[in-house]
Amino acid sequence: MSKKWLLLISTIVAVSLFAVLAAGCGGGAKTDSTEIKIGGDFEITGGVANFGKSTVNGIQLAFKEVNAKGGVLGKKIVLVIADNKSEPSESANAITKLITQDKVVTVLGPVASSNVLAASQIAIDNKIPLLTATATAEKVTVDNGKVKDYIFRACFIDPFQGEVMANFAAKSLKVKTAAVYVDNASDYSKGLAQVFEEKFAKNGGKIVASEAFLAKDTDFKSALTKIKAANPDVIFIPAYYQEVGLIVKQARELGITCPMIGTDGWDSPKVVEIAGAAALNNTYFSNHYSPEDKDPNVSNFVEAYKKEYGQVPDALAALGYDAALMLIDAIKRANSAEPAKIKDALAQTKNLQVSTGILTLDASHNPIKSAVVIEMKDGKQTFKEKINP
């Protein structure tokens, strides 16, 4: 019996190995010479699917605009999407498929830092540039002090965002004590919490409670009861919208009235649906842009997006759009659609006008650009202040 199995398994392995080799030797699919194929490894389903969708919408809008003007280097630019189901392991599968089967020259995405980290080594191994529009964790582009050659991003990073909120709490809200409630399953959340704690202490504040939950939890009352007993002036919740909505709702139900602050993971209409408009009063979060900003670059983008999709773009859509602009700019400057040349051009991105501001990449492949703080008022996002780096 066991011998038969062994034979069967080894046959399967041998056959599949042969198939892979054959595909490799055959040179794979022929690329259409009138198209430049860009991969999109995105969260189309799963926990942060809302974010994935917005980002893809932003990218598609930018590609559509440039294609309408004759494309890039005389070729049409197309996005091939693979779903990573909001999971790191699936993200690695998705990028492998895009690179090996679809033969894309660059990959855009994913949204969440954990999923980018899972995909980045594969991009590096295959020498294909990976440009994430939205992943804010510091180690996405830098590993042990070494810059990852092929990894880029179009948004500011966690240390900056954590610092913005720590300063905002200490200076604008004028609070002395804070509690931190972090998602232990997310690199994004843990990174932000760490920076916030450091910077808040530097401003003379004190962290009185530090609690954790796991993504997909639905009951937060026990930890919130504990936080309530510590009586903080403010609660910092660096997490994504689904859990944030539940946390804010349950905190208010427990009679916690202090301000709650967060980061760009809050930016979704779902937060209001889940928590309710009243519970969200007296909450603030940092973000990449605000559609209320009167800058013409912002308003032009907002108009075009509204016309295309019939809704106001969230920050993720703006960042997706910006990332696409960065890539188009890089391909133009490289004057080639070869991955290595695109990579070199991306690294030299300088003073590029995008929808959320003027963008220059620093030596660690991180953009230098401004952040905004949004206040929630009766379920509406209102522009509170703009903070420059």
Added chain:
Amino acid sequence: METSSFLLQFAQQLINGISLGSIYALIALGYTMVYGTIKLINFAHGDVYMVGAYIGFFATTFLGMSFLPALLLAMVGAGILGMVIERAAYRPLRNAPKIAVLITAIGVSLFLEYGSMLLVTPQPRTFPAILSSTPIHFGGLIINSQQVLILGVSVFLMVVLTYVVNYTKLGKAMRAVSFDTDTARLMGIDVDKVISYTFAVGSALAAAAGVLVGVYYNSIDPLMGIMPGLKAFVAAVLGGIGVIPGAMLGGVIMGVIEALVSGFISSTFRDAAAFGILIVILLFRPAGLLGKNIREKV
């Protein structure tokens, strides 16, 4: 911490734990009833709970139903689903090795999760506010009216279930099948029908839990059944799988332990504590708290 504020916090955590625990208990009942009759860990049970929540969501959002009709509709809908699952997936395997049925159960679970992702999209949905949630202040303690409702509905359903199992003909048949399937068949009991009803009742209870969670937490999604399903399974084992009062006790204990661990030790250890209990129980009292030690028939 001074004593009075400690006591206050302890009481508040007890309240949090009991309302969470009664949800676990409702789900655990389905596990335990199915295990009691056909010795199967029905891993699709957590997903039946999810489907129940969605039926409740659609009933309230699109049919404009109020809470009670929506709850009943969800229970009936999920009951039918439970019977269909049993008929289509488990009955053909009645005489197959146990491991085959177990793997089928996992398959059904994945089918429900990803099938509903396809049908209703993976976006989390929010229940309309069909019940007001007014905080009731009770000398420093805060009890939400919805927590009272959860507890009330759970206790009511458990009382009904206890009555059905102990004092009706169907309940007698269920107990007989659970005790000895072959002998029950010889006594003229339609075993297939009884098993089918067992699935229906267990699924209906899970659906009730689903609707309650939907109303209380206000957020449902196609994968919401995984974690509560596992926790309820631990609760069923803790109480003694196959024993109905055990599932109720196990559920409440699980909820309370989780709340106390995250309240007084650290929220980081909460899930570790939940599954640590499973290990401890399996080591020292494999039959569970209320379980009887019955030797496997040869």
